[in-house]
Amino acid sequence: MNIAEKIIKAHLVSGEMEAGSEIGLRVDQTLTQDATGTMAWLQFEALGRDSVQTELSVSYVDHNTLQMGFRNPDDHQFLRMVAGRYGAVFSPAGTGICHQLHLENFAKPGKILIGSDSHTPTAGGIGCLSMGAGGLSVALAMAGETYNIPMPQIVEVRLSGALQGFAQAKDIILELLRRLGTQGGVGKIFEYTGEGVASLSVPERATITNMGAELGATASIFPSDNRTKEFLSKMGREEDWVFLAPDTNASYDDCVEINLTDLVPLAARPHMPDNVVPVSELAGLKVDQVAMGSCTNSSYADLKQVADIMKGKFVSAHTDTCMACGSKQVLTMLMENGDMAGLLDSGVRLLECACGPCIGMGSSPKSTGVSVRTFNRNFEGRSGTKDAQVYLVSPVTAAYCAINGEFTDPKTWGTAPEKPEFPEHIPSIRHHFRYPLEDEAERRKIEVVRGPNIVALESFEPLREELAGEVVLKVGDGITTDHIMPAGAEITALRSNIPAISEYVFSRVDEGFGQRAKSVRDSGKCGFLVAGKNYGQGSSREHAALAPRHLGIRAVMALSFARIHRANLINFGILPLIFEDEKDYERLTLGAKILAKPMVLENNNRFAVEVEGLGKIYFKHDLSKQEFQLVRAGGLLNFVKNR
Ligand code: MIC
Ligand code: SF4
Numbered sequence: 338m339n340i341a342e343k344i345i346k347a348h349l350v351s352g353e354m355e356a357g358s359e360i361g362l363r364v365d366q367t368l369t370q371d372a373t374g375t376m377a378w379l380q381f382e383a384l385g386r387d388s389v390q391t392e393l394s395v396s397y398v399d400h401n402t403l404q405m406g407f408r409n410p411d412d413h414q415f416l417r418m419v420a421g422r423y424g425a426v427f428s429p430a431g432t433g434i435c436h437q438l439h440l441e442n443f444a445k446p447g448k449i450l451i452g453s454d455s456h457t458p459t460a461g462g463i464g465c466l467s468m469g470a471g472g473l474s475v476a477l478a479m480a481g482e483t484y485n486i487p488m489p490q491i492v493e494v495r496l497s498g499a500l501q502g503f504a505q506a507k508d509i510i511l512e513l514l515r516r517l518g519t520q521g522g523v524g525k526i527f528e529y530t531g532e533g534v535a536s537l538s539v540p541e542r543a544t545i546t547n548m549g550a551e552l553g554a555t556a557s558i559f560p561s562d563n564r565t566k567e568f569l570s571k572m573g574r575e576e577d578w579v580f581l582a583p584d585t586n587a588s589y590d591d592c593v594e595i596n597l598t599d600l601v602p603l604a605a606r607p608h609m610p611d612n613v614v615p616v617s618e619l620a621g622l623k624v625d626q627v628a629m630g631s632c633t634n635s636s637y638a639d640l641k642q643v644a645d646i647m648k649g650k651f652v653s654a655h656t657d658t659c660m661a662c663g664s665k666q667v668l669t670m671l672m673e674n675g676d677m678a679g680l681l682d683s684g685v686r687l688l689e690c691a692c693g694p695c696i697g698m699g700s701s702p703k704s705t706g707v708s709v710r711t712f713n714r715n716f717e718g719r720s721g722t723k724d725a726q727v728y729l730v731s732p733v734t735a736a737y738c739a740i741n742g743e744f745t746d747p748k749t750w751g752t753a754p755e756k757p758e759f760p761e762h763i764p765s766i767r768h769h770f771r772y773p774l775e776d777e778a779e780r781r782k783i784e785v786v787r788g789p790n791i792v793a794l795e796s797f798e799p800l801r802e803e804l805a806g807e808v809v810l811k812v813g814d815g816i817t818t819d820h821i822m823p824a825g826a827e828i829t830a831l832r833s834n835i836p837a838i839s840e841y842v843f844s845r846v847d848e849g850f851g852q853r854a855k856s857v858r859d860s861g862k863c864g865f866l867v868a869g870k871n872y873g874q875g876s877s878r879e880h881a882a883l884a885p886r887h888l889g890i891r892a893v894m895a896l897s898f899a900r901i902h903r904a905n906l907i908n909f910g911i912l913p914l915i916f917e918d919e920k921d922y923e924r925l926t927l928g929a930k931i932l933a934k935p936m937v938l939e940n941n942n943r944f945a946v947e948v949e950g951l952g953k954i955y956f957k958h959d960l961s962k963q964e965f966q967l968v969r970a971g972g973l974l975n976f977v978k979n980r
Contacts, residue, residue, distance in 0.1 A: 339587040340558055341491045341526045344466040348449050350483045356490045356590060357524070359961045361483035366393045366443065366465075367475050368452035370435045372400035372696070372824070373878055375412050375833040377453045377472030378419045379794055380974060381479050382785075386423070388777055390481030393443060394425040395770075397435035401829045402691045403698055404430075408830040411788025415833070417771060422783040425479075427771040433690040436460070436632035437663030440543050442767060445577045446561035451475055451484050455550045455877040455901055456632050456713065462543030463568070464561030464581045466526075469550060471879040471905040473973050482977070485963065486904075489526045489555045490590035496533025498598030502753045505642075506541035507634060507711070507731035510548040511603040512595060515613035519815070520871050522552030523900055525590075529559045530583060533597045538756075539568035540636035547633045548713045551610040553874060553899055571759050602747045604709075605729040608717040609815065616734050619744035625706035627658040627739040629732055630688070631695040634711035635663030637670050639732040641757040644676035646736040652684035653742025659700050661688040665766045674760050685739070697721035697825035709738045714875060716819045718845055791833040797886060797910050797971040804891050804912075804933040806863030809854045810847060811927050814869035818876040818902060820846050822884055832880060839884040851888065858889025867925050868895040873902025882909045886972075892933065894946075894956065896922055907964050910972035914944065914956040921954045935968075 338346065345354060345362065352360035367389075369377045374396055381389075396416050404410045413430055420427035428438060435452070436459035444450060446464030450457060455469035470484065478484050494513070500506070513527075527549055529542070537545075542559040549557030559565075561581035569578045602616040629635075629643060640662060652658040660680065662668040668690055671677040681687060694700035695712045701721030702708035708720055708727045715727035730738070737750055774780050812820070822828075822838070823845050831838035843850040854864045866885070872895040873881060882905035892912040896919060906913045912935060916922050930949035938944060942958040960968065970976040 339491050339528055339583040339589060340464070340560060340581050341466060341528050344447060344449060352488065354488050357487050359485055359963060360488045361485045362449055364391060364451050364478040364484050365448040366450040367391055367478050368395050368397060368435055368439055368450065368454070368457060369472065369475055370400050370454050371398040371412055371416060372829050372832050373453035373472045374416055375791065376879060376883070377476045378416065380473050380476035381423065382419070383794055383974060384476065384480045384977065386480045387781065388424045389479045391479055394479050395428060395439065395443060396420040396425050397428040397438065398430040399434045399691045400696055401698060401826065402430035402689055403826050405826060406830065407788060408790040411790055412833055415785065415787055415791055418783060418785040421771065421773050422780055422785050424773045424777070424780060426773065429769065429771065431689050431691065432766065432769045433664030434632045434635060434692055436547060437635055437667070440539070441572050441664055441666055446565060446581050447579050451478050453877055455875065456547050458549050458554070458556045459543045459547040459632055461546035461549070461556055461558040462539050464559055464565055466556055466558055468556050469877045469901055471877055471901060471908050473879060473908045474904065477973070477977065486555065487524065489524055492525050492527050493589035493592040494527050494529045495531040495592060495594045496529060496597055497531050497594065498533055498596045499536040500597045500600060503602050503733050503747045503750055504600040505731035505733055506537060506544040508600045508603045509595060509597065510545045511605060511613045511729070512600055513593070514548070514551055514605065514611040515603065516593070517552055518611045519551060519609060519874060520553050522549060522554030525554050527552070527554055527557040528583070528589070529557070534560060535562065535564060536597070537564070538638065539565055540638055544633055548610070551713055553871070555900060571763055573765055602731060602734045604734065605715055607726045607728065608715055610714060610729060616730065616744060617746045617748070620746045622744045623707060624656050624709050624738045624743055626702045626708040627656055627735050628694045628700060628708060628710045628712070629659070629735050630661035630663065630693065631712040632663065633713040634732050635661065635667065637667045637759060638757045639711070640667060640671060641676060642754055643732050643736040644671065644680050645754045645757070646733065647683045647740060648679050650683060650740050652739045656739055656742045658684060658739040659686040659688050659694065661693045662690045665690055665769060666764060669764045669766070670760055673762060694720065696829070699826065701725070709735055711735050716817045716875060718823065719819045721825050723845065790831070792835060795835060795887065797975065799971040799975065800910060800935060800969045802934065802936055804863045804935060806857055806865060806891070806931055808867050808925060808927055808929045808931065809857055809864040810843060810850050811867040811925070812846065812869065814871065815874065816868055816872050817874050818878050818881040821873065821881040822878055835883055835887050838880055839887045842884045842888060854888040854890065863891040864889040865931050866890055866893045867922065868893060869922065870896045872898050874899040877901045879905040879908065882906045882911055886911055894925065907960070907967050908973040910968050912968055915959060917943065917955040917957050924951055925954065
């Protein structure tokens with residue numbers, strides 16, 4: 338067996354390990370973050386359990402830490418109290434980004450972790466099978482239920498050689514994105530093997546597994562070897578190490594080979610992470626902003642390397658340059674060795690240890706500005722500036738952009754800096770976490786306070802026998818969750834208030850959408866969305882399903898769906914339907930009147946929909962039995978409660 342199969346087998350509660358068939362997995366650890374966490378915890382409460390049932394559940398606050406007005410700090414208070422009440426660890430605002438913190442402090446090789454954030458697979462860098470999921474799936478895992486997914490295909494990524502010159506771990510994953518694209522990983526786990534693996538440290542591996550999310554992959558995983566042991570011992574938890582490797586005769590569903598020696602610095606151009614070119618091709622392009630950090634590239638080694646390059650130099654006068662460390666541990670190490678003083682002296686603006694600009698929480702680029710970021714997503718408008726041009730690069734490339742004020746050819750950069758080692762003294766920051774009381778009876782006495790912005794969950798009606806209504810929006814390919822439910826400070830502050838946040842659904846795509854959807858809903862009819870390929874790629878935010886459902890959307894008719902979003906639609910009782918014939922996508926227009934009878938399947942799970950003036954249009958109905966039951970019940974929460 339390969340590593341992924343070994344871990345899955347050890348956690349398999351139901352199903353067969355055959356690619357595509359549904360499996361139920363026992364979950365060891367969960368993580369939630371504030372922007373998805375309030376919903377996840379409200380859902381957990383609704384399940385009526387007294388305690389989390391996992392080995393470990395951690396509630397992080399890292400996405401929105403701006404506390405502009407009462408809403409956001411009320412959310413933070415709720416998250417702290419609810420964690421204390423139900424037995425989860427709480428990580429307060431400013432401690433760091435969930436994925437970096439989890440890697441440093443909690444993730445263990447051989448375990449299964451699910452998190453209400455699409456970049457949860459970061460922990461694959463330490464050999465932990467980790468997956469992003471909707472908040473409700475995480476709530477259920479916290480309540481001791483299995484996590485159900487189709488058994489992924491396991492793809493071997495064989496690494497040979499070693500990185501040379503200025504090429505970094507980021508360039509490995511950008512190369513994979515260049516080759517496979519943002520849909521290239523759907524339904525797959527990428528397992529890294531080969532001699533190149535040993536040349537990569539755990540944080541470097543984590544950069545790669547992190548951005549496996551941009552391939553649409555279910556997870557990405559590295560072996561647990563001596564480098565893993567070394568990292569865990571530096572983090573003061575060598576006892577968490579176990580050896581993990583594929584069997585010598587392990588087989589895979591597919592294989593991709595990358596020779597690390599051949600790689601050069603790469604950049605993803607606007608507005609997709611797979612729009613990748615060599616940095617040399619961009620030479621001469623003026624850079625208005627550089628932003629360093631995010632869960633992809635905020636480790637000590639990443640930022641130390643930036644400090645080494647920038648030592649004694651200054652950021653270009655027209656290049657606004659900011660940095661957020663992934664954790665207080667990283668920040669403390671950079672302070673203790675004097676590097677942070679150097680960075681500040683070079684003109685770098687230091688931000689709080691949090692997601693910050695990555696999710697549009699401040700530090701937006703200027704109008705039409707070119708922003709160079711060490712992050713993982715460059716979707717249009719995500720930075721907070723609709724017409725900004727965002728490029729994704731490694732920390733080393735970012736440092737040269739900051740100094741030069743433009744992209745330059747790596748051939749002009751001189752000698753590559755050495756890969757940094759951890760400093761002698763590695764501080765622990767674990768005293769910042771709030772650990773729950775051991776005694777459950779004591780925990781029960783905690784009364785969870787909810788601010789006025791925390792609105793109780795709405796209950797949804799079961800699936801109707803007949804869905805009659807109209808198409809309220811038609812969109813193209815590659816619609817991301819940032820298009821559906823935008824982020825940024827103003828909107829993210831409403832994540833605990835579905836009626837309020839619903840006002841912003843598709844607001845950046847079509848301002849009239851909300852009104853249109855509501856008027857169809859209020860007339861007792863159903864709203865339908867029509868979309869192209871890979872609908873819902875990007876974030877795990879279930880608000881991108883929950884808020885449309887609140888607005889009366891009952892089905893999304895698309896050419897294909899991204900994995901987590903499809904699951905979120907089902908979890909909230911929205912039918913994800915796939916066009917059988919691409920031409921019908923063209924024929925179906927805004928305002929088309931629709932009548933669907935979702936309970937009536939024709940042969941081969943075909944599903945006919947009557948469209949006024951067009952006749953029958955066929956959809957593929959690829960829901961598993963269990964998934965169909967969820968939609969029928971009006972969503973997962975209803976389903977579990979009924980049971
Ligand atoms: C993202 O990177 O898009 C986010 C913000 O981390 C999301 C979660 C969210 O929307 O809260 C994700 O990746 O799942
Ligand atoms: Fe935070 Fe950005 Fe990572 Fe999402 S991708 S978890 S917003 S740092």
